[in-house]
Amino acid sequence: xxxxxxxxxxxxxxxxxxxxxxxxxxxxxxxxxxxxxxxxxxxxxxxxxxxxxxxxxxxxxxxxxxxxxxxxxxxxxxxxxxxxxxxxxxxxxxxxxxxxxxxxxxxxxxxxxxxxxxxxxxxxxxxxxxxxxxxxxxxxxxxxxxxxxxxxxxxxxxxxxxxxxxxxxxxxxxxxxxxxxxxxxxxxxxxxxxxxxxxxxxxxxxxxxxxxxxxxxxxxxxxxxxxxxxxxxxxxxxxxxxxxxxxxxxxxxxxxxxxxxxxxxxxxxxxxxxxxxxxxxxxxx
Numbered sequence: 426x427x428x429x430x431x432x433x434x435x436x437x438x439x440x441x442x443x444x445x446x447x448x449x450x451x452x453x454x455x456x457x458x459x460x461x462x463x464x465x466x467x468x469x470x471x472x473x474x475x476x477x478x479x480x481x482x483x484x485x486x487x488x489x490x491x492x493x494x495x496x497x498x499x500x501x502x503x504x505x506x507x508x509x510x511x512x513x514x515x516x517x518x519x520x521x522x523x524x525x526x527x528x529x530x531x532x533x534x535x536x537x538x539x540x541x542x543x544x545x546x547x548x549x550x551x552x553x554x555x556x557x558x559x560x561x562x563x564x565x566x567x568x569x570x571x572x573x574x575x576x577x578x579x580x581x582x583x584x585x586x587x588x589x590x591x592x593x594x595x596x597x598x599x600x601x602x603x604x605x606x607x608x609x610x611x612x613x614x615x616x617x618x619x620x621x622x623x624x625x626x627x628x629x630x631x632x633x634x635x636x637x638x639x640x641x642x643x644x645x646x647x648x649x650x651x652x653x654x655x656x657x658x659x660x661x662x663x664x665x666x667x668x669x670x671x672x673x674x675x676x677x678x679x680x681x682x683x684x685x686x687x688x689x690x691x692x693x694x695x696x697x698x699x700x701x702x703x704x705x706x707x708x709x710x
Contacts, residue, residue, distance in 0.1 A: 429690055432682055433501075433509040433525065434703070435494055435518030436695030439614050441486050443475040446493035452503075453496050456531060460492045463535055468492060483616050487517050487542030488535060494521045494695045495531055501694070509692075511655075511682055513648040515699055516580075516619065516673050517541075519665075526643035528661055533638060537665070540634050541627075545669065548627035551592040551618035554600065557609040558585050564608075571602045577621035580673040583705040588673070590618035624669040632666045653677025675699075679706045 450457050450469050461468045471479055472489055479485045498521060512522035517538070524534045556564060561578050564587065568576055575595040580588030591599060603610050618624070640661040647656050649664045653674035656664060682689055683706070693700045 429507075429688065430510045431507055432511040432513060432689055432691050433498075433522075434691055434693050434699045435512070435514030435521040435525075436490075436693065436699055437514060437516035437518040438483070438486050438490065438619075440696040440698060441480050441490055443480065444473055445489075446472045446496065449493070449496040449500050452500060456496065456499075457492070459532070460488070460535055463532070464488055464539060481614065481616065483546035484539075484542045487545070488539045490517060490695065491520055491534060491538040494518070495524055495534065497694050498525050506692075509645055511646050511648060512643075513678050513682075514650075515675055516650060516668070518695065518699075519647070519650055519668065521694065522647045523640075523643065523661070526645045526647045528640050528643055528647070529638070537635075537638070541631060541669075544627035544630050544634075545617055545619060545624060548617065548624050550616075551590065551623055552596055553579055553588055553590045553613040553615050553618060554596060555582070555586050555588050555611045555613060556603065557611070559587070559608050561587050564589070567606060567608075568599065568602060571605075573599050573602050577618070577623075578672050579618070579620035581676045582673075583676055583702050584709060585705065586702075588613065588620075590621035590623065592618065592623065620668070620670065620672050622670060628666055628669040631669060632662075635662050635665060638662075648678045648681060650674060650678065653681055655681070675702060676706055679703055683707060 457468060471485060472493060512526050514522040520534055520538050523529060576589050576591045576599050578587060579590035582588060642658055643656055649656055650673045651664050651667045651671050691700060691703050
């Protein structure tokens with residue numbers, strides 16, 4: 426029995442950057458070529474050169490991040506790093522968590538993420554914004570008082586940061602409202618209003634697509650974005666479907682683990698933003 430409990434966490438969309446994956450592509454040429462053939466474009470070129478800014482487009486971002494973080498995970502195993510006791514990922518990152526936990530193989534995950542990115546990119550135009558130091562209930566009341574309609578809460582990142590999603594006209598009105606109230610906000614690097622009502626067309630089509638696949642139960646507990654709790658038996662298809670239209674409960678997910686072990690350690694694959702969030706959640710800010 427190990428004395429230290431480890432949670433491995435996976436970054437999601439927004440963590441992409443030109444040059445990502447360069448440190449691992451050379452170790453897995455077969456998987457990289459397979460991914461390129463499956464996706465229909467040169468994955469290495471996309472990630473290292475970012476031609477025409479394609480990495481900012483959801484249909485390219487999601488499979489690229491999935492592949493890069495999968496290879497980083499394989500390399501972690503190859504180095505015989507300490508095995509994880511829990512996996513969790515932020516939005517797209519949950520697919521890497523499920524892969525690491527043995528729910529599906531690399532090919533299945535790639536096909537799922539490619540379809541997810543395609544559907545999410547096509548479902549609606551819009552965006553997402555992080556709002557700081559304003560509880561969700563208070564924020565929604567402000568919007569209601571100012572006649573701002575059509576904003577969804579799309580994520581609970583920390584006690585001091587929530588995420589909203591909407592179409593461009595609605596977000597413009599919401600931003601104006603926040604400025605009047607002197608509430609700080611930051612536009613996110615995404616191209617659609619994920620985790621909101623606006624993803625309902627994608628949810629319907631993705632649910633149909635998922636019928637083609639069967640999934641194993643996680644060999645290591647994976648915490649769901651939808652519930653903030655570990656997956657229960659038989660939940661994979663439903664959780665992956667609902668994830669598209671429900672908020673990312675990152676705060677609840679992390680607290681679920683912290684409540685069980687105050688000494689829990691976290692290792693992030695794909696960036697450092699989630700690690701900073703964990704630190705804030707741990708300190709209650």
